[in-house]
Amino acid sequence: MLARYKKPLVSAVTVVAVVLLASLTARERDRLTSLEAWFLDALAPAQRWASEVVSRIQAGTRLVAEYRSLLAENARLRAEVERLTALEAEWEEVLAENHRLREFLGFAQRGEHQFVAAEVIYRNPDNWFNRLAVNKGTLHGVKKDMPVVAAGRLVGRVVRVSARTATVLLLTDPDSAVGALIQSSRDAGVVLGAPGRPDELQLRLFSRDARVTVGDRVVTSGLGGLFPPGLIIGEVTWVEREHLGLVRFAAVRPAVDLARLTEVLIIVSWQPLADFPDAEGR
Amino acid sequence: MGLALITLVLQTTAAPAMAVRGVVPDLLLVLAVGWALVFGRREGLWAGVVAGALQDLAFGQFIGLHLATKGLVAWGAGLVETRVFKENLLVPIGVVFMAAAAGESLVYLALRGLGPVPVLRPVWALTENVLPTALYTAAFSPLAYRIAASVRRHQEQAAAD
Numbered sequence: 001m002l003a004r005y006k007k008p009l010v011s012a013v014t015v016v017a018v019v020l021l022a023s024l025t026a027r028e029r030d031r032l033t034s035l036e037a038w039f040l041d042a043l044a045p046a047q048r049w050a051s052e053v054v055s056r057i058q059a060g061t062r063l064v065a066e067y068r069s070l071l072a073e074n075a076r077l078r079a080e081v082e083r084l085t086a087l088e089a090e091w092e093e094v095l096a097e098n099h100r101l102r103e104f105l106g107f108a109q110r111g112e113h114q115f116v117a118a119e120v121i122y123r124n125p126d127n128w129f130n131r132l133a134v135n136k137g138t139l140h141g142v143k144k145d146m147p148v149v150a151a152g153r154l155v156g157r158v159v160r161v162s163a164r165t166a167t168v169l170l171l172t173d174p175d176s177a178v179g180a181l182i183q184s185s186r187d188a189g190v191v192l193g194a195p196g197r198p199d200e201l202q203l204r205l206f207s208r209d210a211r212v213t214v215g216d217r218v219v220t221s222g223l224g225g226l227f228p229p230g231l232i233i234g235e236v237t238w239v240e241r242e243h244l245g246l247v248r249f250a251a252v253r254p255a256v257d258l259a260r261l262t263e264v265l266i267i268v269s270w271q272p273l274a275d276f277p278d279a280e281g282r
Numbered sequence: 283m284g285l286a287l288i289t290l291v292l293q294t295t296a297a298p299a300m301a302v303r304g305v306v307p308d309l310l311l312v313l314a315v316g317w318a319l320v321f322g323r324r325e326g327l328w329a330g331v332v333a334g335a336l337q338d339l340a341f342g343q344f345i346g347l348h349l350a351t352k353g354l355v356a357w358g359a360g361l362v363e364t365r366v367f368k369e370n371l372l373v374p375i376g377v378v379f380m381a382a383a384a385g386e387s388l389v390y391l392a393l394r395g396l397g398p399v400p401v402l403r404p405v406w407a408l409t410e411n412v413l414p415t416a417l418y419t420a421a422f423s424p425l426a427y428r429i430a431a432s433v434r435r436h437q438e439q440a441a442a443d
Contacts, residue, residue: 019396021346026396032342039339043291050295058299122294125337126348127306127386127411128393133294133340160342167341198304259301 028159028175030144037162040133044165047122048135055262113228114269115149116140120261121165130173130198131156134264137164145272147227150264153255154178154220154231158266166266170258171233172198179223180233185211188221191233191252198259201234201252210248212239218252225273283332285429289313290336305414307422308382310337310348314356315381316426319374320434323360330356344396351388355381371424378423382416 032040063070118134136142138161148155148168156176160167169176176193180203187210194202203218216236222229238251293309300307310333318326334352338345359381362373390407 015350018346018350022344022350022392023396025343025345029342036339036342043287043340046287046291047295050291054295054299122291122340123298124341125290125293125297125306125310126308126389127304127415128389129341129343131341198301259298259304 032160032162040162040165041137044121044133044135047133048119051119051121051262113267115265116142116268118142118166118264118266120264129175130170130193130258131159131167132170132261133165133167134266135165136266137162137166139163141268142166142266143268145226147231147267147270148264149231149267150256150261152232154227154233155256155258155261155264157226168264171201171254172258178227178233179221180218181221181229182210182212182236183217183219185216187211188223189247191218194251199253200237201254203236203250203252205248205250208246208248212236212248212250214239227272228267228270285433286310286313286329286332286336289333290340293337294340302418303414305411305418307418308385308415309419309422309426310334311352311355311382311385312378312419312422312426313430314352315359315378316374316423316430318356318360319362319377319427320430321360323357326356326360327353330354344392347389347392347396351385351392354388355385358384371427374423374427375420378426379416379420382419383412386412386415 116136118136118140120132121135122133124131134148142158142161144158144161146158148157154171156168156170156173158166159169171178171191171193173193176191178191179188180191181188182205187205187207189203189205189210192202192204194200203212205212214236218233218236220227220229220231220233232255234252234254236250237253240249289309297306297309311330314326314330314333317329321329330352331349333356334348334350337348337352359377362377387408390404390412
């Protein structure tokens with residue numbers, strides 16, 4: 001009797017166990033299991049080596065394919081360097097003025113961030129999520145929720161850490177949400193990963209009358225406490241014309257080419273608000 | 283296991299570099315289905331479970347999701363092993379296409395059911411993710427099929443010796 005139902009019973013128990021396990025791990029977890037941590041650390045050297053080989057092949061093929069455009073880009077960058085050199089002198093003046101005014105107003109100097117540089121060693125293996133793993137972990141001072149940047153632009157935040165690796169939730173992941181501002185108008189909103197659009201973000205502005213136009217720069221607002229304010233997120237590429245609802249939508253192109261990232265900086269000096277003890281010291 | 287680990291490394295390093303409009307081929311599924319076509323449904327089931335488990339461990343969210351979907355579709359592909367003339371390369375291509383489409387659809391349905399993730403609308407998921415992934419994945423099937431077939435030949439030779 002029992003033998004007759006053995007197969008369906010085993011199948012049912014397996015299905016229930018898998019669904020339960022997937023449900024339990026559906027949300028972000030604060031800690032990895034020791035099996036996961038061991039697996040990630042053990043795999044990291046091979047992933048790093050393979051990643052380097054792939055990067056070299058990519059760089060080689062790109063160099064051949066883009067030789068002409070590189071020449072044009074080189075000329076353009078030279079012109080840009082000249083323009084920026086002139087701008088730098090102006091900027092130093094403004095910085096000195098800003099410093100004087102801050103002292104005058106009694107503001108604390110905004111501290112410089114401390115970074116840990118990390119190499120991208122592998123990427124999300126499917127088409128549903130946008131995450132990557134880097135070769136720095138708890139041994140290097142990396143903690144969950146630390147912001148990740150590249151060339152001063154926001155890339156995402158750390159969601160999983162083992163001793164020698166960290167998983168970064170990219171801005172484009174459907175799970176990602178970042179408090180944001182239109183830099184020029186200071187209208188606030190939230191930047192979300194657009195599912196199925198690996199190169200685009202969705203900006204939900206909190207006010208239906210928000211002033212936003214194509215080309216506007218979007219930066220982190222600092223609201224929510226997960227990210228420092230003022231980090232560049234991207235540029236508005238499309239704005240919803242009809243806005244009858246309570247919020248206004250826009251599309252944002254990330255400032256960083258997330259598909260081609262090879263190195264990132266993790267801001268280790270930033271303490272996300274969730275990590276601060278509450279008023280009762282817990 | 284070793285082959286699955288190598289494929290995982292390739293899946294997370296080389297496959298994203300080959301992305302076309304953001305779509306990455308599922309090399310782990312190709313391996314599991316190729317294995318199932320050569321060795322049958324039981325071996326296919328295990329190949330799918332191992333490949334899926336490694337994928338789940340590598341990114342740690344929804345653990346069990348790829349284990350279950352890859353195991354299931356590889357088992358399904360293994361049913362074909364005894365029923366079709368698999369020397370024709372169109373067979374693995376067709377089977378991998380269907381298996382990848384089924385696998386991605388199952389992942390989509392599971393994410394809708396389980397996820398805090400705001401997933402795509404069904405038509406979008408189908409046209410922007412499921413079908414492009416299945417098509418791209420199927421392009422790699424002759425290679426995986428040949429690898430699995432050569433492993434089988436070596437095993438048979440070793441057994442004969």
